[in-house]
Amino acid sequence: MDLSAINPVLLIASLMVAATPLLLAAIGELVVEKSGVLNLGVEGMMIVGAIAGFAAAVETGSPLMGFVAAAVAGAALSLLFAGLTQLALANQVASGLALTLFGLGLSALMGQRYVGVKPPQMARVDLPLLSDLPILGRILFSHDVVLYFGIALTAAVWAVLKFTRAGLILRAVGENHEAAHALGYKVVKIRTLAILFGGACAGLGGAYISLIRVPQWTEGMTAGIGWIALALVVFASWKPWRALLGAYLFGGVTVVQLNLQAAGVAIPVEYLAMSPYLITILVLVILSADKSSAPASLGRSFHASR
Amino acid sequence: MSTPPLLTLEGLTKAYPGVVANDSVSFAIGEGEVHALLGENGAGKSTLVKMIYGLVKPDSGRMILRGAPYEPAEPRQARADGIAMVFQHFSLFDALNVAENIALGMEKPPALRDLAARIREVSEAYGLPLDPFRTVGDLSAGERQRVEIIRCLLQDPKLLIMDEPTSVLTPQEVEILFETLKKLKSEGTSILYISHKLEEIRTLCDHATILRLGKNVGECTPADTSARDMAELMVGTALKTPERSAKAFGEVALDITGLSVPAPSAFGTALKNVHLAVRRGEILGIGGVAGNGQDELLSVMSGEVTCARDAVKFDGKPIGHMGPTARRGLGVLTAPEERLGHAAAPDMSLTENALLTGSVREGLDNKGFLKWGATRSFAERIIKGFDVRTPGPENAARSLSGGNLQKFVIGREVLQRPEVLVVNQPTWGVDAAAAAAIRQALLDLAANGAAVICISQDLDELMEISDNFAALNEGRLSAPRPTAELTVDEIGLMMGGAHGMEVAHV
Numbered sequence: 001m002d003l004s005a006i007n008p009v010l011l012i013a014s015l016m017v018a019a020t021p022l023l024l025a026a027i028g029e030l031v032v033e034k035s036g037v038l039n040l041g042v043e044g045m046m047i048v049g050a051i052a053g054f055a056a057a058v059e060t061g062s063p064l065m066g067f068v069a070a071a072v073a074g075a076a077l078s079l080l081f082a083g084l085t086q087l088a089l090a091n092q093v094a095s096g097l098a099l100t101l102f103g104l105g106l107s108a109l110m111g112q113r114y115v116g117v118k119p120p121q122m123a124r125v126d127l128p129l130l131s132d133l134p135i136l137g138r139i140l141f142s143h144d145v146v147l148y149f150g151i152a153l154t155a156a157v158w159a160v161l162k163f164t165r166a167g168l169i170l171r172a173v174g175e176n177h178e179a180a181h182a183l184g185y186k187v188v189k190i191r192t193l194a195i196l197f198g199g200a201c202a203g204l205g206g207a208y209i210s211l212i213r214v215p216q217w218t219e220g221m222t223a224g225i226g227w228i229a230l231a232l233v234v235f236a237s238w239k240p241w242r243a244l245l246g247a248y249l250f251g252g253v254t255v256v257q258l259n260l261q262a263a264g265v266a267i268p269v270e271y272l273a274m275s276p277y278l279i280t281i282l283v284l285v286i287l288s289a290d291k292s293s294a295p296a297s298l299g300r301s302f303h304a305s306r
Numbered sequence: 307m308s309t310p311p312l313l314t315l316e317g318l319t320k321a322y323p324g325v326v327a328n329d330s331v332s333f334a335i336g337e338g339e340v341h342a343l344l345g346e347n348g349a350g351k352s353t354l355v356k357m358i359y360g361l362v363k364p365d366s367g368r369m370i371l372r373g374a375p376y377e378p379a380e381p382r383q384a385r386a387d388g389i390a391m392v393f394q395h396f397s398l399f400d401a402l403n404v405a406e407n408i409a410l411g412m413e414k415p416p417a418l419r420d421l422a423a424r425i426r427e428v429s430e431a432y433g434l435p436l437d438p439f440r441t442v443g444d445l446s447a448g449e450r451q452r453v454e455i456i457r458c459l460l461q462d463p464k465l466l467i468m469d470e471p472t473s474v475l476t477p478q479e480v481e482i483l484f485e486t487l488k489k490l491k492s493e494g495t496s497i498l499y500i501s502h503k504l505e506e507i508r509t510l511c512d513h514a515t516i517l518r519l520g521k522n523v524g525e526c527t528p529a530d531t532s533a534r535d536m537a538e539l540m541v542g543t544a545l546k547t548p549e550r551s552a553k554a555f556g557e558v559a560l561d562i563t564g565l566s567v568p569a570p571s572a573f574g575t576a577l578k579n580v581h582l583a584v585r586r587g588e589i590l591g592i593g594g595v596a597g598n599g600q601d602e603l604l605s606v607m608s609g610e611v612t613c614a615r616d617a618v619k620f621d622g623k624p625i626g627h628m629g630p631t632a633r634r635g636l637g638v639l640t641a642p643e644e645r646l647g648h649a650a651a652p653d654m655s656l657t658e659n660a661l662l663t664g665s666v667r668e669g670l671d672n673k674g675f676l677k678w679g680a681t682r683s684f685a686e687r688i689i690k691g692f693d694v695r696t697p698g699p700e701n702a703a704r705s706l707s708g709g710n711l712q713k714f715v716i717g718r719e720v721l722q723r724p725e726v727l728v729v730n731q732p733t734w735g736v737d738a739a740a741a742a743a744i745r746q747a748l749l750d751l752a753a754n755g756a757a758v759i760c761i762s763q764d765l766d767e768l769m770e771i772s773d774n775f776a777a778l779n780e781g782r783l784s785a786p787r788p789t790a791e792l793t794v795d796e797i798g799l800m801m802g803g804a805h806g807m808e809v810a811h812v
Contacts, residue, residue, distance in 0.1 A: 165415070172399050172410050179397035182361065183411050184381030296400065 006259045012139045016147060017213055019251025021046070021205040021222075023150045025229035026236070026243045027157055028201025033233055034161065035194035036174035036297035040096025041081055042202050043226025044103020049074040049203025050210040051107040054119055054217045057207075063122040067146060067207050074203020075196045077103060082195040086188045089301045104220060114217045122146070122212055146208055151244070153201070158240040170194060174295035177302040187302050202226065228277060235284030237293045242284075250280040310373065312337045312496045313358070313465055318367035320353050327353035329520040330367060335465065340487065340497045342507040342528060344540055345517035346709075346737035351500050354517070355467050358498070359391045360384040372464075385413060390458035391467040392451065400443035400573070404453050407442055411457040429456050432486045443573045447596040447763075448479040455486070466490065467498045470735070472506060477765060477798045479595075484510055502738060503766070504533035518542055541739045555773075556586030559757035560607070560638065560726045561619040567606055569781075575599040577606065580783045582776065584726070584757040589748060590786060591772025592761040594801050599781040600730055600761050601643065607728045607759070608640035609633040620726065634666040637725030641715050643734065643761075645708060649715040652704040656696065659703050660685035660718055667722040684721070692717030693743065709736040713744065720747050727751060730761040745771050765797055777801040 025042050032039050052073030057066025081099050084090040122144045125131070130141040161167040170190060173180045177187045209225070210217050228250060236242035253276040261272055311334035320328045327350045335341045345351045356362040358369065360378030369376040371387060378384040381391075398407050405422045409415040416424065422438035429436040434452040442450060451471060458466055468487075472480045487497055487510065499511055507514060508528045516524045516539045524539050561583045569576040577599050584590045594600060605611045606618065609630040618626040620638055630640075642648040650659045661681045665671050670681045685699035692713040696706055703711055716732055732748065733741035749771055752758045761778075762768050768775055769789060776786040777800040784800050792800075 165409070168402075168406055168410060172402065172406075175399040175401050176397075179399060180410075182381070182393060182397040184360070184385075185410075293401070 006263060009135055009138050011255055011259060013143070015248065015252045015255045016139075016143060017251070018254045019247040020147050020150045021208045021213065022225050022229055022232065022250055023154065023244060023247035024205035024208060025202045025226055026232045026247060027150070027153055027240060028198035028205075029229055030233045030236070030238055030240060030243055031157060031161075031170070031201075032194050032198035033298055034174045034238060034295055035170050035191045036177055036295050036300065036302075037085065037191050037195055038092045038096065038299040039078065039081055039099070039195060039198055040093060040230065041078070041099025041103065041226075042198075042229050043222055043224065044100035044106075045074040045077050045199050045202035046103075046206035046209075046222045046226045046229075047107040047220070048077050048103045048110075049206030050222060051111040051114070051206075051217060052203065053207025054114055054117075054210040055110065057119045057211055058114065058117055061120050063120050063211050064145075066119070066211050067204060070203040070207030071200040072203070074201070074206065075199040078195045078199025078202070079192075081199075082192045085301065086192050086195075089303055092299050092301070100226070108219045111217050111219060115219075117217065119211050119215050119217075121215075144212055146204065146212065149204075154240045154244045161240070171295070174297055177297045177300070181302070191302075202229075205229070224277075228280065231281060232284065234294075235281065235288045237288045238295065239293075242287065246280055246284050246287075249283055250276050253279045309337050311335060312339075312372060313376070314370040315354075315358075316368050316370070318354065318357060318364045318369070320350075320357060320362060320364050326520050328357070328364070331517065331520070331522045332367075333515045333522060333525065335496050335498060336513070338491055338494045338496060339513060340491055340499055340511045342511035342514035343498060343500045343517065344504075344507065344514055344536060346540055346739065349517040349540070349737075350520040351517055352469065353520075355391065355469060355498065355500065358384070358465075359389060359467060382413065385411075385461060388462070388464035389467065390461055390463035390465070391469070392454045392458060392471055393469055398442050398450055398453060401441065403439050403441050404436055404445075405438040407453055408438075408457045408460065412461060424460060425456055428459055432456075432459065432489060433482060434486060448475050451475070451483075455483075459490075463495060465496045465498060467500075469500045470502065471499075472501060472503060475595075475763075477794050480506070502741075504528075504536050504738075505766075507536070508533060516540055537738050540737070555588045556755060557621070558583045559586050559621060560584050560759070561622075562607075563617060563619075565606060565613060565617040567602060567611060567613060570602065570605075570611065573597075575602055575781045577602050578781045580781075582759075582783060582786065584759055586725075586755050586757050587752050588774065589752045589758040589760055589772045591768035591775045591789065592759060592778055592783070593763065593765060593768050593775060593797060594761075594778035596763055598778045599783075600778060602781070603778065603783075604640055604642055604728055604730045604761060607638070607726075608642070609638075631666055634663065634722075637667070637723070638728075639663070639667075639719045639722055639724040639726070640728040641719045641730065641732065643730035645711050645715060646704060650703040650711060653702055655702055656689070656694075656699040656706075656714060657682050657685045659714070660688060660699070663718060664722055688714055688717040688721055691721060692747070693740070708734075709740050712736050713740055716744050716747065720751055724751070724756050726757045726759070728759040728761070731763065732760060733762075733764060733767060741767070765794060769794075769797075775800075 025046055029042050049070035053066040053070030056069030057063045081095055084095045085092050124142050124144055127141050131137045161171060169185055173185060173187050173190050181187050206222055209221060232243055232246045236246050257272040257275050261269055314334040316332050317330040318328050319330050331354060343351050353362060357364050360381045360383055376387065405418055405425060408425060409421055415421055425436060425438040434455060436452050436456060442453060471483060475483065491497060501507055511528045514526050514528045515522060518540060563581055565577060565580040567577040575598060606613060609628055613626045615624040615627045620636055625633055646652045661670050664684055668684050670677050682699055689696060689699060694714045695710050716729060719727055732744050748758050748760060760772060772789050774786040775789045775792055777784045779801060
């Protein structure tokens with residue numbers, strides 16, 4: 001066992017990379033749930049985003065195009081969910097589960113040609129001076145654009161929900177859709193937009209795994225991150241910064257356990273592999289003592305005649 | 307009227323599958339007039355105001371607002387044209403604060419800080435003080451209504467529509483509201499006022515239009531018409547008032563001593579050292595502003611919340627630890643306030659709903675197997691005995707109008723021959739004739755030797771049927787007093803005045 005092989009600087013830097021897919025998916029789902037919709041299809045939208053982004057990046061040679069394609073693919077899949085739940089008034093739980101199963105199958109089909117292919121590399125941001133700072137430079141200032149985008153998105157979602165009218169309307173729709181309708185807000189339209197946003201975010205998160213974190217394509221490579229994102233939203237009490245905290249915690253434990261595995265610690269690999277899921281959920285359960293903040297209309301179908 | 311009317315309705319018609327909600331309704335609302343809209347449940351009042359507010363499109367007919375045709379496609383447009391509405395079931399968001407709630411009802415709200423200042427200013431001016439940063443879920447019913455009213459007033463409406471505004475208020479709060487409405491009227495705002503409470507309409511309104519089964523069946527000047535005449539216009543037949551027979555009370559049936567229960571949720575109320583005793587043949591009325599522990603008290607009596615064995619006694623036997631089914635077996639029955647979701651399962655049929663509370667006392671199951679035939683005839687008995695208007699017992703509870711479902715929910719308990727019956731808001735949202743029938747059923751029940759506890763926010767109702775009256779205030783129950791000796795003012799004081807609110811300084 002050789003713990004000295006673990007470099008703390010690299011550890012923190014890779015923690016942020018490991019956390020980003022989860023963060024993106026969770027922020028998207030947070031917005032969806034704030035609008036009162038429970039979309040259990042995050043895992044499916046992520047994996048479809050992963051393969052769509054991977055394919056687009058390989059074909060165009062541009063990782064950035066890959067991310068755009070991933071967001072579009074995630075949103076397209078979520079549109080199916082929106083149609084089912086908002087127009088056809090299908091049950092949200094069943095539709096979400098179906099979406100996940102569908103996404104897993106679809107991605108396997110789409111990805112057959114891409115197994116073993118190497119995607120183009122995403123350039124790292126190179127900030128003169130900042131990136132050259134001794135330790136902070138490596139930890140904070142030499143990542144790819146999408147990682148920063150994830151943090152910026154968290155800040156943006158927090159600010160929009162807290163300070164803007166659009167955010168207020170979104171929260172109102174999730175809180176009491178009948179009252180929002182009575183005041184003349186278009187509940188179905190607002191929810192559909194939120195679902196699309198959530199789908200695009202999940203797609204981005206998936207592509208981050210296949211293009212940057214791993215980077216290659218294997219079937220089922222999201223490995224339950226979508227489910228963790230769903231749990232994260234609940235345990236983060238629908239608060240964006242807490243979702244960020246939870247995502248980094250999950251990323252941190254993941255990276256640490258990988259390093260411990262590499263260092264040959266005498267704990268069975270299975271226990272190490274399950275530790276990120278266990279520890280994240282445990283910490284968030286303790287954090288989420290204030291349970292009153294769930295959107296009151298979460299998971300309820302809305303129809304104007306009722 | 308010398309000036310042209312503000313809003314004229316001409317031949318408005320709206321049909322839903324199977325029912326014509328409005329059948330060519332015409333009337334006019336004058337400038338600065340308080341116009342009452344009267345009618346039983348299902349007479350089409352709500353549909354009519356929804357058309358005026360742009361929530362529902364009329365099939366035919368037209369509206370004229372100050373000489374120009376008025377066809378609102380959505381509430382936004384109605385608000386832009388100066389029509390504002392205070393809803394019967396408040397359209398508020400519990401988790402948001404007052405200012406956020408008000409901002410949601412405005413087209414172009416100012417920044418939250420400026421809006422808060424405006425809210426303070428307007429609410430003081432109209433004698434309805436409100437703190438803009440309080441969370442709405444923590445407010446009393448009266449305060450919530452203020453939020454809705456202020457939301458309307460901030461838009462300088464020409465016409466304010468109020469759908470049953472006083473059904474949840476204490477007498478003092480009603481007075482404050484009326485002062486506000488009179489001030490609005492003196493400033494030239496017209497008000498369309500919907501209510502079941504005819505005495506209120508007589509004191510407040512200049513003109514009344516009466517709807518029956520979707521048709522305009524008459525108009526009157528409320529000040530010159532007696533409440534009884536208006537009620538008969540609404541119903542179309544002569545009205546029966548509940549009769550009570552003189553009787554002596556029997557033994558104490560239900561006895562609660564020193565009961566304290568912590569609040570079940572963040573928005574709930576803790577019960578503090580509650581004492582009450584109700585005898586056979588007695589109706590105990592419990593008044594109080596909504597949210598002062600009514601739901602909690604009911605759940606303690608129904609057994610949904612259990613407590614110390616000796617805190618609740620039935621016929622001298624401790625039952626505090628028993629759950630609802632065991633208590634039903636003994637004959638302690640309850641009918642909670644919330645019809646959809648608590649008293650009835652909305653998407654289940656009336657037969658199934660009859661089974662849910664009736665299986666124990668009516669013997670509707672046999673070793674775990676259900677007797678559907680017996681259940682169905684029990685449901686039919688309720689429908690027949692309480693004049694529930696529905697095509698049949700196989701219809702879902704949700705499909706019934708509020709008043710009809712209320713009749714079903716009360717009837718279901720009354721027909722199970724209770725020893726003790728606890729009802730919460732038995733006539734909430736029920737029209738005059740049906741309310742009278744429900745009250746009569748409660749009186750008959752007591753006359754036949756049952757003990758009845760009636761929790762209600764309708765003081766007229768409590769005055770009418772209860773023998774003794776006690777008030778709930780922040781989870782504390784006052785000592786009961788004979789109703790006959792009480793005046794409305796004294797009751798208001800027992801209920802904790804206007805619940806810590808100031809009276810209008812207008």
